[in-house]
Amino acid sequence: MRILLVEDEPSLAEVLADAIADQRYVVDVATDGETAWGQIKNLDYDLIVLDMTLPKLGGIDLCKRVRSHGYQMPILMATAHDTTSDKVSCLDAGADDYMVKPVDLEELLARIRALLRRGSTSLSPTLKWGDLHLDPATYEVSYKNQSLRLTGKEYSLLELLLRNERRILSRSVIIEHIWSLDNPPEEDTVKAHIKSLRKKLRAVSAPDDFIETVHGLGYRLKQFSQNVN
Template sequence: MRILLVEDDLPLAETLAEGITDQLYTVDIATDGILAWDYLQAIEYDLLLLDVMLPHIDGITLCKQLRSQNYQMPVLMITARDTVSDKIMGLDAGADDYVIKPIDLGELFARIRALLRRGSMSLPPILRWYQLELDPSTYEVKYAHKLIHLTPKEYCILELLLRNGRRVLSRHVIIDHIWSIEDSPEEHTIKVHIRSLRQKLKINGAPENLIETVHGIGYRLGER
């Protein structure tokens, strides 16, 4: 899951991004409304974490602009103003929820999870593919009920594959969903992670073709 954090207070943005990354989300930071708009046009995000007070384009205006252009991702507003009228203004602009500064990280993570669940109502709480199970609420992965220990990137790649099933994902698409703009790796890195992920799945009884390579295109989950 990829989140765009729009916050002009850079120390706060970096603190929030670090905490959100620890929850196994990919985070990009934009420090003003214009940069945020550029990012949103170039990259598909699963959630927008949007400060109200921003340089150039404020959060309310940016939210209205997004909704007028039919952007559907959930928007979680960040504001230091907690009056009813301020909340109404943000919700009327198209925001889905509010979090008030100073931000409690536990509350923030809970609101992010709730909004992402709401945006994926067609998906079951636990993602399954034959005997493979991934629980996004606990970050646990099991095959045939045996727990598999994955690195954060391996977990994120597997979750992305599970959310897409038989759809083929290119290495470029995987990078776009899992790595931030500042931390984008070479495509060869994806091969390394996929190889390690396959080995860990195989050790726990999964078939070799559980993750298929579609040569020249990318990867997808295999059929049994």
């Protein structure tokens, strides 16, 4: 899941981005409304955390612009003042929820989880492929009831493959989906994560080719009889 954090105070943005990223979300940060708008047009975000007071384009105006262009991702607005008028302004602009600064990190993460559950019917159910089960709500992964201990990036990579099923994902597409804009790796890093993920799958008796390499194109999940429609 990819989240855009729009916050103009650098130290606060860093704290919030780290906290969100620790929950296995990909986080991009924008420090003004116009930059955020450019990123929204170019990337698919599952949720936006948006400060109300921003340079260049304020949070209220950005929220209105997002909604007027048909974007439906949940928006969580952060306001500096606990007044009814501020809250009404946020909601009337198209925000789905709001928080009052200073932001409590545990509450922020809980609100993000709630908005993502509400905004995506595909988030809650367990993802299945053959004997593999991945629960997005608890981050638990198992194969034939054997638990897999995955790193954050391994988990994100496996979830991305599961959500795309037989679609071939190139290394560049994988990087775009599970790394932030300010920290993209070399494509060989994807290959290393695939290798590690395959090793852990083999350790719980999954087939060697559970994740297929389509040479020159990318990766996809192997077709099993129980996955045939």
